Amino acid sequence: MPMDAETQAAVQDDAGSVEQSRLQGLLGYQLTRAQLQLHRRLVERLQAVSLRPVEYSILVLIDSNHGINQRQIGDALGISPPNLVGVITRLIKRRLVRRARSRQDRRVQHLHLTAEGARLLVEAEGIVTEFEQGILAAIGDVGHDQLERALRRIQQL
Amino acid sequence: MPMDAETQAAVQDDAGSVEQSRLQGLLGYQLTRAQLQLHRRLVERLQAVSLRPVEYSILVLIDSNHGINQRQIGDALGISPPNLVGVITRLIKRRLVRRARSRQDRRVQHLHLTAEGARLLVEAEGIVTEFEQGILAAIGDVGHDQLERALRRIQQL
DNA sequence: TATTGTTATACTCTATAACTATA
DNA sequence: TATAGTTATAGAGTATAACAATA
Numbered sequence: 247m248p249m250d251a252e253t254q255a256a257v258q259d260d261a262g263s264v265e266q267s268r269l270q271g272l273l274g275y276q277l278t279r280a281q282l283q284l285h286r287r288l289v290e291r292l293q294a295v296s297l298r299p300v301e302y303s304i305l306v307l308i309d310s311n312h313g314i315n316q317r318q319i320g321d322a323l324g325i326s327p328p329n330l331v332g333v334i335t336r337l338i339k340r341r342l343v344r345r346a347r348s349r350q351d352r353r354v355q356h357l358h359l360t361a362e363g364a365r366l367l368v369e370a371e372g373i374v375t376e377f378e379q380g381i382l383a384a385i386g387d388v389g390h391d392q393l394e395r396a397l398r399r400i401q402q403l
Numbered sequence: 404m405p406m407d408a409e410t411q412a413a414v415q416d417d418a419g420s421v422e423q424s425r426l427q428g429l430l431g432y433q434l435t436r437a438q439l440q441l442h443r444r445l446v447e448r449l450q451a452v453s454l455r456p457v458e459y460s461i462l463v464l465i466d467s468n469h470g471i472n473q474r475q476i477g478d479a480l481g482i483s484p485p486n487l488v489g490v491i492t493r494l495i496k497r498r499l500v501r502r503a504r505s506r507q508d509r510r511v512q513h514l515h516l517t518a519e520g521a522r523l524l525v526e527a528e529g530i531v532t533e534f535e536q537g538i539l540a541a542i543g544d545v546g547h548d549q550l551e552r553a554l555r556r557i558q559q560l
Numbered sequence: 561t562a563t564t565g566t567t568a569t570a571c572t573c574t575a576t577a578a579c580t581a582t583a
Numbered sequence: 584t585a586t587a588g589t590t591a592t593a594g595a596g597t598a599t600a601a602c603a604a605t606a
Contacts, residue, residue, distance in 0.1 A: 281438035392549035
């Protein structure tokens with residue numbers, strides 16, 4: 247049975263019928279799409295603990311570096327000092343993080359997790375670990391090693 | 404020669420001294436960092452033709468799909484119709500793209516490259532090809548294949 | 561003079577509701 | 584009713600300049 251003109255037009259209008267091979271052959275394009283996809287899925291999952299990915303990263307950094315200051319966090323995550331202020335302030339208002347003014351250098355404010363922050367971080371780590379295992383299951387052990395290696399080299403470009 | 408207190412403090416304050424291994428072990432984190440790095444470098448290079456990556460992608464899609472409409476572009480690139488309007492309008496104002504109202508369905512506007520748009524696209528393709536070759540040189544042929552495969556699987560998650 | 565952290569501000573990107581004109 | 588495209592608007596994320604407090 248031949249397609250009528252209307253069906254033909256509908257198929258032609260399908261996103262699937264759009265020729266995208268020139269874009270899909272670009273690593274930069276694929277990397278952006280994959281990153282966006284992963285980021286959105288992680289945002290969804292972390293909503294269970296009311297944390298955004300950047301907030302999770304900050305809690306991990308504080309937990310791994312007791313007394314770390316905002317400049318160090320900004321340097322590590324690539325966030326400028328002005329843009330960090332609001333994020334940290336929100337974590338403090340939620341009583342997940344506390345500030346302590348340094349006695350050696352009174353410009354510096356050392357950051358620590360509160361008991362509640364540490365508790366929430368454990369919960370968040372469970373979510374993130376499960377999330378990472380989902381990726382691993384999709385790409386395999388070998389793919390994982392190769393992907394890590396490639397991403398490291400790209401960051402050194 | 405032992406470090407004095409001041410040098411010691413400076414080293415401790417270094418971004419390099421911040422313990423980040425828990426984050427760096429996360430694929431999602433590495434993927435985000437690599438994507439950001441690549442995106443910034445591409446933005447820099449495409450400034451030579453006054454195009455942003457998304458504008459380049461749109462020109463490629465139009466060139467590969469003469470008469471494509473905005474909904475199709477939005478579906479392909481994951482951009483909502485309202486957010487596409489401004490981008491397309493800018494390309495039209497720059498005389499790189501022209502609109503043609505469909506005679507079959509007067510809601511639809513078919514998009515085409517102008518001669519100037521086609522010329523600029525050729526120039527941009529040169530930049531992008533060189534950029535991709537730089538990535539390839541950094542990660543190698545095998546890394547390239549493995550990376551593509553992994554990124555495709557991640558997008559299907 | 562330089563550094564930590566802050567305020568203010570602007571610009572891009574993204575998301576949603578509501579509209580128009582067409583079908 | 585549904586679709587293509589638009590307007591208006593709000594929210595993130597990111598960038599820079601200028602400042603206070605401290606070293």
